[in-house]
Amino acid sequence: MKRYFWIFLLAPIGMVTAQEIPTQKNQKVFGQVDFLSIHMPDTTIPDEANMGFTGIHYNLKMNDWSYAGVAIYGSVTGQRGGFFTLGANLGIQKNIFKNFFIDSGIHFGGGGGAAAPDGGGAFILGHANLGYHFPYFSITAGWSAIDFFDGGLIQNQQWNAALQVPLSFDFASHRPHEKEYAIKAFQDTPWHQKPKKIGLLLHLNNLRVDDKVANTENEYLIGQTIRLAGFEFDVYLNKKWFVFIKADGAYHGIQAGYMDVLMGGGYEFSMNKNRTHLLAKLGFGAGGGGGVDTRGGFLLYPDVSIEQKISKGISLSINKGYLFTPDRHFFTSTYGVGLKYTAHVNGSQSKTKTYTSGKFKGFEFSLSQELYWNAKRGSNPTENLQQISMQLNVELNQHLYIAGQTSFANFGNAGAYAEGIVGFGVKVTPFPALQTSFFSQILTGAAGGGDIKTKQGLIVKSSFGIDQPLGDTLSFQLSAGFVKSLGGGLNSPLLNVGLKYRFSYLQLK
Structure with missing residues (x-):
């Protein structure tokens, strides 16, 4: 009888402990x-x-x-x-x-x-x-x-x-982001599964024109270097094989407007006690603009990268490859450098590594409509510009996040204008009961096309805004700020209105 008394007394305590782990959805x-x-x-x-x-x-x-x-x-x-x-x-x-x-x-x-x-x-x-x-x-x-x-x-x-x-x-509500639990706490929960490996690379890439490639004005670009900024996202299918998607935009070397979007797969070789990785990739996709003649736009992308771990989850990446059309009408050699963030997420099982805890990290995706007042043009009259904008935020802690944003013009006589920018943001929640957050961010990167005057394409965009949750995963956001081309020309106030989808994921530590 005494044994049953203690089981009855301790059972609710065990239930409370289990309920502390965020629900997996x-x-x-x-x-x-x-x-x-x-x-x-x-x-x-x-x-x-x-x-x-x-x-x-x-x-x-x-x-x-x-x-x-x-x-x-x-x-x-x-x-x-x-x-x-x-x-x-x-x-x-x-x-x-x-x-x-x-x-x-x-x-x-x-x-x-x-x-x-x-x-x-x-x-x-x-x-x-x-x-x-x-x-x-x-x-x-x-x-x-x-x-x-x-x-x-x-x-x-x-x-x-x-x-x-x-x-x-799998995901959890955004509310428990930055909460950390001992690895044993996940033992009897749905989170006790094999984790998935992901990687996010922010890089500077270069396209050196090696053949007699002509631009749309029939001027040869041989010997010129197109400098790009962009990102790559990797998802591992197992320990070695992975798939990726990457996007880059030109910020120097040619007139603004060139970009490419590529996807493909690769294989990872590990060495030096898993601190050095050699990655072989093969991708394909679309690219062009900025006066570069890629004909229909279809591109092939073979590449080899070396990644060296410099701290936990962070690696320095150096790449060398080629980017070209199948008929070699457009042919370049590529090389670049970047920083890569790698994580094992949404699972607490691991046979190869010893983890002591798991922390829920926040992730946000937003889709919005943005307005630039009096966006200066190269030859056409100055007028307002509107664009559709997509942004991804990876939260580093309660207040700091890394952001990547891409935008494409949809109103204002500048259909070819596009942006690809990255940066950092800070947010605070002074009214926890209302869950209302305020944020400020600064982003920089490539932009051009549509006769918008960005010179060779490097811009800086800063903004301040408010974020109000509408439910468990959705929130409304409103921000205002300023966008400026560092080469001169575009220098406009901005207004951004949109919806944000947010959640948290489990990251092993």
Whole structure:
């Protein structure tokens, strides 16, 4: 009887301890790569070929029949290499019988480039597809229509096809971010699973033109170096194999406007007691702009990188490779340097390393509409500029975060203008009961195109704002600030309004 008394007395204590660990939730996601062939209007290129337009999508399943997400599109065939867009997705996906399903939705975004008739950049792309689920992926095909409605001339209806891959990730509410627990506390919880390895690289890259590459003005660029800034995100499939996505924008060496977006896979060799890594990568994607002639825009990217650990989770990276079109019309050798942050997340099991604790780290994703007052142009009259903007925040502690932002013009007669910038931010929550936060951030990087006067492309953007939660994962944000081109020209106040999706993930220590 005495034994049962102690079990009865201690059981509630054990339940309280278990409840202290944040609840694990699962978000269903699907990635998508799609393709459509757009008939181009007769403008500056006689009898212009269709533009092959391909998109990389990341969609969250809101329930069993609807989804929302983001996508970046780029030209890969035709004569408009460097044409890029960014936008938001909203759609319906529902099984109709067995493995067949319907997929219908709308994508709103902004962008342009490559001297295409994109107007202000705002466009709508709708689709209605029929799909089929295979065991590990799905395919869809159907009708789509695109309209650059803010003064653009690109309007067309066409067939489209897509490949979808189901994904998911575990997460916790954003509230427990920066809370730390002993590793044994996760033993009997859903967090006691194999962790996933991820990496985030912030780098400076260089493209040295080795062949007789011409720009769009038929001037040779041989011997010139295009200097880029950007990021790469790696997800490891196992100990050695990984997939990556990277984006870079030019800030020096040519007129502003060049960018590339690449994805692919790689293999990691470890040495020096796992402190030095050799990575072999092969990627493909789209690139162009800034007067660089990449024809249709499709690029190949073989690369070798060496990473040397300099502190826990931080490595110095040096890379050497090539970036070129398949026909070598555009051919460059690449080299660069960067800092890489590596972490094992969302699992407390490990057979190769000894961890003592796990901490929940905050992550934020925002999608917003931004306004620049009186954005100075190179040749056209000065007027306001609007753009759609996407930002990712990785929280370092309660107050400091690393930020990466990309933006594409959608109103204001500057459809080819785009930005790719990174930096730091600070936030405070003076009213914990209301959960209202105030933040300030400063970002810098590459920007150009659309006749916006950024010279060779280096800009600095600073802002101050407020963040008000709307629920467990969503919040509303409002900020104001200033953007300035360091080369002269663009010098405008800004206003940003948007929604933020936020959560926390478990990181082993």
